C-alpha cells in the first residue's frame with residue numbers, strides 16, 4: 107500500500123497519492139506517521155459530516171495512547187494550552203468569538219492597500235534570477251501577519267527563523283521555539299495592533315502565556331499555508347495562467363492537503379466502518395478538491411473553518427495583481443513543467459525552488 111504521508115519530491119503536475127486513496131473508498135484505513143491506524147475520509151459529504159461531528163475531538167488528549175507526542179507532531183493538549191485548534195464546543199466558540207472581528211471579511215479587506223504595498227516593496231527589492239521560495243514566499247505572509255498583529259517590523263527575521271524550526275522537534279526544541287514565538291508575541295502586545303485587541307477580547311481567566319500561544323498559532327498557521335500557496339500561484343501566473351488563478355490554485359494544490367487531527371471520543375461508526383475509541387481521523391482535502399465534482403474544502407468546513415481564509419486570499423490576490431501590474435516581463439527561469447514540489451504529508455506540498463526573472 108502506498109504511503110500518503112511519505113515525503114516525496116515530484117514534478118509540479120505529477121499526481122500524488124490522492125487518486126489512489128480515493129479509489130480505496132470513502133473512508134480508508136492507512137498507517138499513521140506515528141504508528142498504528144489512521145482513518146482518512148476521501149468523500150465530500152462524509153467529510154462535511156465528520157467536520158461537524160462532535161463525537162470527534164480536536165484535543166490531542168484523545169490521541170492514541172501509543173503515539174509519541176513528539177514523533178506525531180501533536181500540539182499540547184487543550185488542558186495544557188487552550189487554542190482554536192485543540193478546543194471544541196462552547197470553549198472553542200468563545201475563543202472563536204474573541205478572534206472573529208479581527209479576521210472578518212470587511213476588516214481584512216481594509217488592509218488590501220497595505221498588503222499590496224508590502225508585496226510591491228518586497229518584490230521590487232529582488233534583482234536578477236531569484237528563487238522566490240527562498241526570498242519571498244515565506245517572508246511576505248510573515249511580514250503581513252506581523253504588521254497586522256503589531257509585531258515590530260525588525261522582528262520579521264525572528265518570525266522567519268522560528269517558523270523554519272517548526273518542522274521536526276522534541277521537547278527541548280519545542281520549548282526553545284515556543285520561547286521565540288512568545289518573545290514575538292510579547293513584543294506585539296506592547297503595540298496597539300490586533301494582538302492587543304485579541305488580549306482584550308479573550309475569555310476571562312486567559313493568561314498572558316496563553317495569549318502568546320494563540321498568537322503563535324496565528325503566525326505559524328498563516329505562514330505554513332500561504333507560503334506554499336504563493337509558490338504555486340506565482341508558478342501558475344507565469345507558466346500556466348488562467349482566469350480564476352487564486353481559486354484554482356487553492357483548490358488544485360490546497361496548502362493543507364489534510365485537515366488537522368481529529369480523534370474519536372468513543373467508538374464511532376462512519377460510512378459503515380467501525381472506528382475504536384481514540385481513533386485518529388483526517389479529511390483528504392486535496393483528494394476531495396481534485397476529484398472533479400466542484401468540491402472545495404481548501405479552508406475546511408464547520409466550526410473549525412479557517413479563520414484566516416479572507417486574509418490568505420487577499421494576500422494571494424495582492425501578489426498576483428502586483429506581479430501583473432509591476433512586473434509585466436516576469437518569467438520563470440525554468441520551464442513550468444520542470445518545477446518540482448515536495449509532498450510532505452500533513453505538512454503539505456511546497457515547491458522546492460521557484461527560479462524567476464522578475465524583469466524578464
Ligand code: HEM
Nearest residue numbers: 190191327328331332362365366405406410412413414418
Ligand atoms: C491559503 C492559506 C490557508 C489555508 C489553505 C488554510 C487552511 C486551513 C484549514 C483547512 C483549516 C481547518 C483545519 C481543520 O479543521 O482541521 C484552517 C484552520 C485555521 N487557520 Fe487556516 N489556512 C490558510 C491561511 C491561514 C491564515 C492566513 C491564518 C491566520 C490568520 C490561518 C489561521 C487558521 C487558524 C487559527 C485555524 C484554526 C481555526 C479553528 O480551529 O477554529 N490560516 N486553516
